[in-house]
Amino acid sequence: MQKALRSQQWFGKKGKDGFIYRSWMKNQGLPDDEFTGxxxxxxxxxxxxxxxxxxxxxxxxxxxxxxxxxxxxxxxxxxxxxxxxxxxxxxxxxxxxxxxxxxxxxxxxxxxxxxxxxxxxxxxxxxxxxxxxxxxxxxxxxxxxxxxTGKFQGRDIGTSDVWRFADALKSGALAEELLNSAEGSMCRxxxxxxxxxxxxxxxxxxxxxxxxxxxxxxxxxxxxxxxxxxxxxxxxxxxxxxxxxxxxxxxxxxxxxxxxxxxxxxxxxxxxxxxxxxxxxxxxxxxxxxxxxxxxxxxxxxxxxxxxxxxxxxxxxxxxxxxxxxxxxxxxxxxxxxxxxxxxxxxxxTDAVSFNQEVIGTLEQPFREQSGIMVLKGNLCASGAVLKPSAATPQLLQHRGPAVVFEHIEDYKARIDDPDLPVTADSILVLKQVGPKGYPGMPEVGNMTLPAKLLAAGVTDMVRISDGRMSGTGFGTVVLHVSPESADGGLLGLVQDGDIIELDAAARKLTLVVEPAEIERRRAVQQPFESPYARGYVQLYVRHVEQSHLGADFDFLRGGSGSTVTRDSH
Known part of the structure; x- marks a missing residue:
């Protein structure tokens, strides 16, 4: 026996309630038989x-x-x-x-x-x-x-080229006028x-x-x-x-x-x-x-x-x-x-086939053996962090270097292109306060643009770490979704300039190489995060959003509530 239609709880009613539900819908020109099942x-x-x-x-x-x-x-x-x-x-x-x-x-x-x-x-x-x-x-x-697909100067372009254009602009390899002319060519x-x-x-x-x-x-x-x-x-x-x-x-x-x-x-x-x-x-x-x-x-x-x-x-x-x-x-x-x-x-x-093995390869001849999402653990990301190996530079998947720390996104924007920034190609860029609570909303700023002076020197990738996300169109050796985030008591919030960080992707490890006693000293003087949002939806968000390793949903929305409406409106 077919299950009764849910809509009949409205349109199948008799008397005043049914009259109201159907009558107002009829102002769109609907005949009687539209409501009969x-x-x-x-x-x-x-x-x-x-x-x-x-x-x-x-x-x-x-x-x-x-x-x-x-x-x-x-x-x-x-x-x-x-x-x-x-x-x-x-x-x-x-x-x-x-x-x-x-x-x-x-x-x-x-x-x-x-x-x-x-x-x-x-x-x-x-x-x-x-x-x-x-x-x-x-x-x-x-x-x-x-x-x-975008078409520009005889070649195909897409959203991923935005990051390449941005790097080329910063390094002086691309003029602003040329960038402007690419706009209409990409989103056509x-x-x-x-x-x-x-x-x-x-x-x-x-x-x-x-x-x-x-x-x-x-x-x-x-x-x-x-x-x-x-x-x-x-x-x-x-x-x-x-x-x-x-x-x-x-x-x-x-x-x-x-x-x-x-x-x-x-x-x-x-x-x-x-x-x-x-x-x-x-x-x-x-x-x-x-x-x-x-x-x-x-x-x-x-x-x-x-x-x-x-x-x-x-x-x-x-x-x-x-x-x-x-x-x-x-x-x-x-x-x-x-x-x-x-x-x-x-x-x-079963009957679907690849018509172009340059685009859809085979298991025997894939485009890259390593794909998927690497999940890192370690003292810097006790609840996890993610890395996309297919977008990374293979040589950087095993890397040890000193941290160059940006306390928040405004700090990053103010200093990243400072010619006096103490940074080398071996440095690891660290961005704090861009997680679900800290920003708030966990923005796509994890694939930080490299310092202008390194781009000009030909550097194309560095290890970058944050509690934020990366655009799906982005690329690079970028560690993302560090959890717990810096605004929620995560160790990321205690990282300082010059601290040694070790990334060992093969071992799925991300480690802050700092003595436990020093970490505890820093934690003892750390100021707790205080959200500046005191009202409205953003306040609700900061209070109830879960960490990224749980999906950054609201704690009160896990599970379902079903389709039943228990009370009538009239």
Whole structure:
């Protein structure tokens, strides 16, 4: 027997309550039979003109609506907070949890039987999935797609080139006028970053988890097939409602393991770690920081995509996209798990092939043996830190050097290009107070631009350590997500100029080489962190955000609350 539609708790009521629920909806021109048992599908839309990556979502939503109507459902689009990575200050990550609450409460409070999650820019994907997991009604994700590859002076460019342009500008190798002319050449179509940055990593994450139709991750935003998959997703969500296929049935421990291994094979963003941990916390799947290291240990880098490789998301799609890559690494995957289309991973990927082994390689001939996420432990990161080896300089993965310390981001900006800064290529740059509480919001400033005088001397990489994050488009030997953070009593807060730090990536160690007695002396005189925020959401954030090794979610949001609304509104 088919489960009763949740929406009928509103539209199926008799008397005054039913009158109110139906009558006001009829001002949109809806006939009586729309309320007699059709599944109601919410389209959760992160459209915003202030989120350039998602600015085409009104059009994408129309494709979803067509699919819903074709399958016999009734679609209703609703907005939720949109997080644009390029504009929001101080960092979009500060508002990920807020957006997830918006999604959760919007779904629970309204008469919807299933939801389509429209997301693209970095934080929109995890925030929508986190919110939907907390309610656990049928849900499917439609990503917005990457922009077309940038074209500048006869070569391909993408977001990762921003960091190269910045270094070249600081070293004097690039004129400001030339940088200005590159702006319109890089972002030349709708969509999110054209490389395997966080947005594309998130799109791959949700497909690897089984929350999308096969092929969703890599279709370019400007390709008509992006609209096609949106329409097919609209059809599919109506079927999912009939089947009562909810996120908790798809998001098993095995699905999370698949996503971790896929992220290793694509050279995905380090931000993947903090977002997947938060999603696992919402759906109730046990997942730890160490899992990311252990589960990706033997998975090589198969996708040759920037920033870890050469090519772009557009090339990845033409080469076969994520189904082809997942077929290549099939021996590492749990192929029996169910996905949003009702089929297993095996059924979705068996016939997928790589059409270009320059872009999607093989297990026998990968682009790099070492991939995934390294999880470091040691006295400097008692609860863990992360490092992306595919983005690092191999020679620096074993390094010992003196610290050059920046107490906060303003200190870094004021002194990094000072010609008198006591720094050499062997130094280790340390940035404090950029973690979840300290900034607040854990911004993407971990891949600090190198000192101008070293760039001018030809230095291209240094070991950099912080409790913040790094853009998924960034690269370098960068230790991130140091936990506990400096503002939460972490040893990072006690590091001083000249202290010797040792990075031993192979041994997964990050050590501050300072005598314990000296550490205790410093701790005894250390001033406790005091947040300057005394009101509003930011105060709530600082009080309740968990550390990065737990996903930086709010402590009161772990687990779900379900879809039941116990009280009527009239």
């Amino acid at each position: 059709k599944p109601v599908i919410g389209i959760c839309n992160t459209f915003s003109e202030l989120t350039p990556c998602n600015a085409h979502f009104r059009e994408l939503a129309e494709s979803v609506k067509r699919g819903v109507l074709q399958a016999g459902g009734i679609p209703f689009e609703f907005p939720v907070m949109s997080l644009g990575e390029t504009l929001i200050r101080p960092t979009a990550m500060l508002y990920r949890n807020l957006a997830s609450m918006d999604v959760e409460e919007s779904i629970r409070a309204n008469p919807v039987d299933g939801v389509v999650l429209l997301c693209g820019c970095d934080k929109t994907t995890p925030s929508l999935v986190m919110g939907a997991c907390s309610v656990d009604i049928p849900a499917i994700v439609v990503s917005g797609g990457a922009m077309l 179509s709708r969509g999110h970053c054209a490389v395997m940055g966080t947005a594309s990593s998130m799109a791959c994450m949700v497909e690897a988890l089984g929350l999308t139709l096969p092929g969703n991750a890599a279709i370019p935003a400007a390709d008509s097939r992006r609209k096609t998959i949106a329409q097919l997703s609209g059809r599919r969500i109506v079927e999912m409602v009939a089947e009562d296929l909810v996120p908790s049935q798809i998001l098993t421990r095995k699905a999370f393991e698949n996503a971790i291994r896929v992220n290793a094979a694509i050279g995905g963003s380090t931000n993947f770690v903090v977002h997947l941990l938060a999603i696992a916390g919402r759906i109730g799947v046990p997942l730890t920081l160490e899992d990311f290291d252990q589960l990706s240990l033997d998975v090589p880098l198969v996708a040759n995509i920037q920033p870890s490789g050469k090519y772009f998301m557009e090339d990845f799609y033409y080469a076969g996209g994520l189904p082809a890559l997942m077929n290549v690494i099939a021996p590492f995957l749990h192929r029996e798990v169910i996905t949003a289309n009702g089929k297993s991973v095996a059924e979705n990927i």
